[in-house]
Amino acid sequence: MNKKTQQVMFSSKTSEWGTPQKLYDMLDSIYGFTLDPCATAENSKCKEYFTKEEDGLNKTWKGHTVFMNPPYGRDIKKWIKKAHEESKSRGTTVVCLIPSRTDTKYWHDYCMKAEKIYFVKGRLKFGDATNSAPFPSAIVVFRRGSWLRLFNPKAITLCQN
Ligand SMILES: C[S@@+](CC[C@H](N)C(=O)[O-])C[C@H]1O[C@@H](n2cnc3c(N)ncnc32)[C@H](O)[C@@H]1O
Secondary structure (H helix, E strand, O other): OOHHHHHHHHOOOOOOOOOOHHHHHHHHHHHOOOEEEEEOOOOOOOOEEEEOOOOHHHOOOOOOEEEEOOOOOOOHHHHHHHHHHHOOOOOOEEEEEEEOOOOOHHHHHOHHHOOEEEEEEOOOOOOOOOOOOOOOEEEEEEEOOOOOOOOOOOOEEEEOO
16 A cells, blocks of 8 residues: 555545445345435435435434444544434434444444444455555444443454455
């Protein structure tokens, strides 16, 4: 990876970490997603989606099975808080593809309350990238009334191969 690519990848300058289709298809076959709240018309994963202009953070996700791959900048904590809060509504599940930053405050405040966390083995290749991401990924599933306990066996490893 050259220095320029590295600078962009490690910074918050790109919010376009497109979900690998194979990973999405696998999760979709389990959950059956109905809403992508972080999208453009070009990269949306679901028929129903919200764009930056519409602002998915300020819409309700109630009643949906949501696939959320949020912008990975500073605001990621707002998206994870939103995912956790929306999942308190009856019939709402939010599955989040996020960097596995287990040392952050938002991880402890919200992700540790998830129903399930899949830790991805290896690094994902996002969008059209030829290189793997410089960070590990996790899939965090928020569903009403569920709490992940520390060392819960439902924290599982997911291998993309
Ligand atoms: C990591 S990409 C995910 C793209 C696609 N949904 C996927 O999973 O491959 C995050 C997307 O969120 C969009 N986005 C940024 N801010 C947003 C906002 N406030 N509301 C909705 N979408 C937003 C970006 O334009 C970008 O396309």
